[in-house]
Amino acid sequence: MPRDVTMPQLGMAQDAGKIVAxxxxxxxxxxxxxxxxxxxxxxxxxxxxxxxxxxxxxxxAGEGEDVPVGAVIAQISDSADDNAKIQQLTVIKDxxxxxxxxxxVTMPQLGMAQDTGLLVNxxxxxxxxxxxxxxxxxxxxxxSTMEVSAGFDGYLxxxxxxxxxxxxxxxxxxxISAEKPDNPVTRSVASPPPSKPAAETPAAAPTKAPPKPAxxxxxxxxxxxxxxxxxxxxxxxxGLDLALLVKAGHPQPFHVADLDALRAISEKTQMPTxxxxxxxxxxxxxxxxxxxxxxxxxxxGLTDADALLAGLAGAxxxxxxxxxxxxxxxxxxYAVPADRSLSAITQTDSAADLILRDLRGTALRSVTLxxxxxxxxxxxxxxxxxxxxxxCTPAQLDAPAAIQLLTTFADRMEHPLHHLL
Amino acid sequence: xREITLSQAVNEAIAEEMRRDPTVFIMxxxxxxxxxPFKVLSGLVEEFGTARVIDxxxxxxxxxxxxxxxxxxxxxxxxxxxxxxxxxxxxDQLCNQAAKQHYMSGGKLSxxxxxxxxxxxxxxxxxxxxxxxxxxxxxxxxxxxxxxxSAYEAKGLMKxxxxxxxxxxxxxxxxxxxxxxxxxxxxxLIPFGVANIKRTGTDITFIATSSMVQxxxxxxxxxxxxxxxxxxxxxxxxxxxxxxxLIESVRKTSRAIVIDEGHQSYGxxxxxxxxxxxxxxxxxxxxxxxxxxxxxPVPFSPALEDVTVPTPETVAANARRLCAGxxxxxx
Numbered sequence: 001m002p003r004d005v006t007m008p009q010l011g012m013a014q015d016a017g018k019i020v021a022x023x024x025x026x027x028x029x030x031x032x033x034x035x036x037x038x039x040x041x042x043x044x045x046x047x048x049x050x051x052x053x054x055x056x057x058x059x060x061a062g063e064g065e066d067v068p069v070g071a072v073i074a075q076i077s078d079s080a081d082d083n084a085k086i087q088q089l090t091v092i093k094d095x096x097x098x099x100x101x102x103x104x105v106t107m108p109q110l111g112m113a114q115d116t117g118l119l120v121n122x123x124x125x126x127x128x129x130x131x132x133x134x135x136x137x138x139x140x141x142x143x144s145t146m147e148v149s150a151g152f153d154g155y156l157x158x159x160x161x162x163x164x165x166x167x168x169x170x171x172x173x174x175x176i177s178a179e180k181p182d183n184p185v186t187r188s189v190a191s192p193p194p195s196k197p198a199a200e201t202p203a204a205a206p207t208k209a210p211p212k213p214a215x216x217x218x219x220x221x222x223x224x225x226x227x228x229x230x231x232x233x234x235x236x237x238x239g240l241d242l243a244l245l246v247k248a249g250h251p252q253p254f255h256v257a258d259l260d261a262l263r264a265i266s267e268k269t270q271m272p273t274x275x276x277x278x279x280x281x282x283x284x285x286x287x288x289x290x291x292x293x294x295x296x297x298x299x300x301g302l303t304d305a306d307a308l309l310a311g312l313a314g315a316x317x318x319x320x321x322x323x324x325x326x327x328x329x330x331x332x333x334y335a336v337p338a339d340r341s342l343s344a345i346t347q348t349d350s351a352a353d354l355i356l357r358d359l360r361g362t363a364l365r366s367v368t369l370x371x372x373x374x375x376x377x378x379x380x381x382x383x384x385x386x387x388x389x390x391x392c393t394p395a396q397l398d399a400p401a402a403i404q405l406l407t408t409f410a411d412r413m414e415h416p417l418h419h420l421l
Numbered sequence: 422x423r424e425i426t427l428s429q430a431v432n433e434a435i436a437e438e439m440r441r442d443p444t445v446f447i448m449x450x451x452x453x454x455x456x457x458p459f460k461v462l463s464g465l466v467e468e469f470g471t472a473r474v475i476d477x478x479x480x481x482x483x484x485x486x487x488x489x490x491x492x493x494x495x496x497x498x499x500x501x502x503x504x505x506x507x508x509x510x511x512x513d514q515l516c517n518q519a520a521k522q523h524y525m526s527g528g529k530l531s532x533x534x535x536x537x538x539x540x541x542x543x544x545x546x547x548x549x550x551x552x553x554x555x556x557x558x559x560x561x562x563x564x565x566x567x568x569x570x571s572a573y574e575a576k577g578l579m580k581x582x583x584x585x586x587x588x589x590x591x592x593x594x595x596x597x598x599x600x601x602x603x604x605x606x607x608x609x610l611i612p613f614g615v616a617n618i619k620r621t622g623t624d625i626t627f628i629a630t631s632s633m634v635q636x637x638x639x640x641x642x643x644x645x646x647x648x649x650x651x652x653x654x655x656x657x658x659x660x661x662x663x664x665x666x667l668i669e670s671v672r673k674t675s676r677a678i679v680i681d682e683g684h685q686s687y688g689x690x691x692x693x694x695x696x697x698x699x700x701x702x703x704x705x706x707x708x709x710x711x712x713x714x715x716x717x718p719v720p721f722s723p724a725l726e727d728v729t730v731p732t733p734e735t736v737a738a739n740a741r742r743l744c745a746g747x748x749x750x751x752x
Contacts, residue, residue, distance in 0.1 A: 013428075013460040015599060042460070226748075228706040230675050255746040256675065256706045
């Protein structure tokens with residue numbers, strides 16, 4: 001069988017070589033090891049030896065030509081007159097049993113996105129004489145069924161796929177030999193062509209979000225919810241419960257893209273229980289320290305008791321802030337400055353960050369009114385001292401912040417002087 | 422802008438610095454008349470003579486030690502190590518001497534030396550001439566490590582390296598010497614520790630070094646056709662590392678693949694992936710993947726060698742899996 005003669009790489013920085021001279025002429029018999037041609041690189045001129053024995057044929061590069069490293073410049077063939085074009089002569093080797101020598105016919109690509117073709121049936125039998133124009137086999141693609149011609153004159157020496165098989169584009173389907181074959185070979189495609197990953201076939205319309213695998217594999221999780229760190233963080237920040245996705249049978253692990261589905265589920269399930277999600281905390285103090293503090297402060301120039309009340313509440317939240325005091329259906333807002341100074345509190349029309357509902361003069365002893373737009377503190381008289389309730393949503397204050405607010409405020413109401421100290 | 426090869430860019434950088442500063446000289450095996458086996462230094466000996474372009478005997482520990490001493494006493498040597506694989510021979514001079522003199526002398530000595538060498542497989546050079554050993558030196562405090570990804574970077578980083586007062590190791594990919602890129606005629610330097618965002622994207626970040634930058638860019642091209650938008654970042658120096666740019670990108674895309682041609686285990690990719698894990702954990706929507714060379718000696722067989730390194734196809738395939746939210750595990 002013919003062996004290619006290529007331009008060797010003789011230096012590390014060399015990408016082409018100049019053929020100085022051919023030392024054999026086309027048709028000459030050569031023996032493996034014979035000097036075949038002379039190459040000049042930037043370093044030196046060297047003789048290149050034949051790597052096989054036979055006859056020099058198919059010389060494509062002449063003396064004086066620069067040839068890229070690796071390019072085929074000739075062949076060493078079994079006979080001197082074998083000057084067939086290099087590309088047409090394809091030899092197929094197989095370990096199992098020798099295939100006949102000849103031109104190979106491959107599965108054509110009939111559509112742009114086609115990667116296999118279904119061989120519907122053979123129109124010639126192994127051993128038949130064929131001409132280049134004879135129809136050889138029939139192929140079905142996703143678009144149509146077409147007949148494929150032999151392309152070479154000769155004999156159908158081998159069929160390498162059976163009717164009904166999917167053959168990858170470019171795979172060898174048949175061999176057409178020049179000589180009538182003694183034992184035509186019949187084979188089938190050894191294994192089904194590997195199914196290409198879906199993403200490799202151009203999608204009809206590329207979408208921004210890559211699709212989830214169609215059939216997600218259930219993953220054993222051992223009770224833990226498998227979630228990407230980012231999805232877990234976003235779910236927590238947005239008050240979304242990942243367990244709802246688990247209940248809905250959504251495949252794990254969860255990623256940010258899955259939060260859309262979670263949001264849809266959450267909206268459905270959370271509607272009726274919106275108020276139940278609100279937090280309600282109650283504190284009791286043994287004495288209303290503020291009742292004694294207000295007259296003392298008034299004597300020292302701080303005459304607006306509601307401003308003082310707003311100051312104590314605001315100082316327990318995050319100053320500066322605006323606190324509204326609500327009493328008997330009336331509401332006044334006070335701006336509490338960053339330094340929390342009780343003498344610098346002023347009335348304001350700004351929206352409140354916190355409402356302090358004063359029910360001390362009423363008969364009410366306990367309230368659950370649900371969350372409002374801002375956290376609400378409610379003051380009520382108790383048998384002894386005061387009861388203080390805080391109502392808010394987790395979005396307004398998380399649990400630690402709510403506890404902190406109520407404890408600090410309760411302490412300030414019981415011991416207003418603590419605030420001054 | 423004119424285009425020149427990476428090889429010419431390195432040559433220009435060294436020639437310019439040798440003209441600018443008479444204390445700069447270069448030495449190594451076959452650097453003078455031969456201009457190195459890759460022809461990178463051709464022409465230098467003609468201009469600067471054999472006193473500043475010095476052919477050494479084949480004794481890597483000897484001439485790297487010589488360079489450390491020269492650097493400590495006022496010269497700015499560039500040492501040419503013919504193959505990156507020979508780093509094993511000079512480990513003591515490089516890692517015990519060059520890297521530590523400044524620290525151990527209380528700042529009285531410094532070693533302004535550049536060791537230029539190469540890396541990169543798929544040249545059919547077999548296991549002892551194909552390794553990418555940047556992780557070995559990046560591990561040692563006191564050494565800076567630059568990895569140019571094109572002729573432009575090769576020139577700018579080399580000039581910065583020569584002017585740096587610390588030992589710098591530059592790894593050039595030996596397959597890229599003939600690759601051309603636009604390089605300005607006028608002088609420029611590329612600062613160390615400043616990553617280059619080669620391409621912006623929104624779905625995944627590829628952090629790639631040296632020739633893997635080209636691989637990452639080709640993978641990004643493939644993915645763009647499928648609607649996946651990949652950002653490609655070249656850190657340019659792995660020591661110092663521009664962590665801020667990498668983290669900022671990953672916070673945006675929430676996915677990352679780190680690609681470097683060194684062996685994957687205990688390598689450059691592992692270090693960068695680990696930092697992203699530590700500092701961008703709550704912004705990650707998928708595990709950070711490492712892609713390095715297989716943990717095998719580089720095969721001589723071309724068919725085998727080609728599958729040991731990351732390719733645009735393998736990078737794109739991994740990116741698809743991450744973007745699709747597939748479970749990535751040891752299997």
